[in-house]
Amino acid sequence: xxxxxxxxxxxxxxxxxxxxxxxxxxxxxxxxxxxxxxxxxxxxxxxxxxxxxxxxxxxxxxxxxxxxxxxxxxxxxxxxxxxxxxxxxxxxxxxxxxxxxxxxxxxxxxxxxxxxxxxxxxxxxxxxxxxxxxx
Amino acid sequence: xxxxxxxxxxxxxxxxxxxxxxxxxxxxxxxxxxxxxxxxxxxxxxxxxxxxxxxxxxxxxxxxxxxxxxxxxxxxxxxxxxxxxxxxxxxxxxxxxxxxxxxxxxxxxxxxxxxxxxxxxxx
Numbered sequence: 001x002x003x004x005x006x007x008x009x010x011x012x013x014x015x016x017x018x019x020x021x022x023x024x025x026x027x028x029x030x031x032x033x034x035x036x037x038x039x040x041x042x043x044x045x046x047x048x049x050x051x052x053x054x055x056x057x058x059x060x061x062x063x064x065x066x067x068x069x070x071x072x073x074x075x076x077x078x079x080x081x082x083x084x085x086x087x088x089x090x091x092x093x094x095x096x097x098x099x100x101x102x103x104x105x106x107x108x109x110x111x112x113x114x115x116x117x118x119x120x121x122x123x124x125x126x127x128x129x130x131x132x133x134x135x
Numbered sequence: 136x137x138x139x140x141x142x143x144x145x146x147x148x149x150x151x152x153x154x155x156x157x158x159x160x161x162x163x164x165x166x167x168x169x170x171x172x173x174x175x176x177x178x179x180x181x182x183x184x185x186x187x188x189x190x191x192x193x194x195x196x197x198x199x200x201x202x203x204x205x206x207x208x209x210x211x212x213x214x215x216x217x218x219x220x221x222x223x224x225x226x227x228x229x230x231x232x233x234x235x236x237x238x239x240x241x242x243x244x245x246x247x248x249x250x251x252x253x254x255x256x257x258x
Contacts, residue, residue, distance in 0.1 A: 005148035006172035009141045010179020013153060013220075016137030018183050024191050032242075032249040045138065046223055052139020053228035056146045061229070066150030075152065075216070077231035084233065085240050087215020088222070092241035094207025096248025097200055101208060101219045103155040106177060108191060110184035115194035119205040126209020127160045 001068065014107055020045040023107045025099030032096055142224055145176065154221020155180070156212035215241070 021027045022045055030039030060072050095101050100108065100119055108116035142153040149172055162173040194201065212218040215237055217226065222241075226234020 002149055002172045003175040006145060006151070006175035007179040009145035009148070009153060010176035011141070011182055012137050012144060012179075013141030013176075014180035015183040016139075016141060017180075018187060018189065019137060023184070023189055025194065029249055029253075032245045033253055034246055035250055036253055046219075046227075048136050049138035049142065049224045050227045052136050053142040053146070053224060054230075056143035057225070057229040060146055060150065067147050068149065070150035072146070072150035074229060075226070075231070075233075077226075077229065077233055080233055080236050084215050084237055087211050087213070088237040088240035089211070089215075089244045090207050091211030091215055091218060092244030092246075093248045094204045094209075094211055095219075095241060096245035097207070097252065098194075098204035100194075100204065101155075102159055102212060103180065103218070103220050105205075105208075106155065106159070106180050107184045108189055108194070110181050111189040111191055113191070113194050115198060115201045118198060119194075119201040119208075122202045122205025123209035123212075124159070124163060126206040126211075127156070127163060127213045128209075129206075130210050130213035131160070131163075 002070075005068070013103070016045075016049070017104055017107055023104040025104075027099075028095075028101075028104070029099035032099070138220075138224060139228070141179075142220075142228065146225075152221060152225045154217050154225055156209075156218040157216070157221050160213055211241075 017023050021041060027039055027041055031042035064072055066072055098119060102123060105120050105123060109120060145151050145153045158173045158176055162170060217237060222234040222237040227238060
């Protein structure tokens with residue numbers, strides 16, 4: 001059951017990224033290029049996603065359990081530290097170089113482009129390196 | 136809206152955050168019993184593109200930029216505990232100031248990076 005609902009969630013999410021054009025790095029880079037020919041779509045897509053998901057977060061914050069009864073432990077909402085800012089800065093630089101973040105990167109694997117595989121392999125390597133240094 | 140619906144589904148049904156970097160990062164290392172839902176979500180992400188195609192012809196060249204970019208994205212999301220979906224969609228929907236700061240930070244550094252690449256010094 002957990003697998004099935006996660007699969008459905010993934011299907012919706014993946015279809016959303018695809019239909020909204022957010023898997024195309026040209027659209028993402030166009031959004032980030034505010035000093036060039038700006039493409040504002042990403043802001044609308046993200047805004048709509050946030051508004052759609054917000055009621056679910058509100059509901060779960062009250063109930064502290066999912067509809068299937070799993071306990072919900074939402075992430076910290078307040079802690080702001082150097083680690084957060086440093087990581088987010090690094091991620092932004094990487095995102096700005098390619099126009100690809102982890103979600104669209106995964107979806108792009110379906111395109112069969114060698115570059116997408118190279119990118120995702122590097123993403124996993126980067127995650128793994130950080131995990132290594134933590135242990 | 137579909138992205139938001141997917142996020143809501145995972146939260147309401149599984150009680151989990153639809154942050155792709157977190158799901159991927161944990162799928163790389165987590166205990167086996169907790170793996171199932173993560174693999175389900177990642178598989179779900181792929182299927183629409185397998186059926187419909189991505190329609191993306193061009194990816195960043197030359198190839199080493201894909202590696203540099205990927206390493207920064209992987210390490211940065213791990214250190215900063217989230218990416219566009221985790222902080223940008225889930226965090227903002229959860230009214231998290233932590234995620235708001237993260238989102239504004241990565242948006243700013245990404246805008247500067249594009250500025251340098253497209254209008255400036257990087258080849």
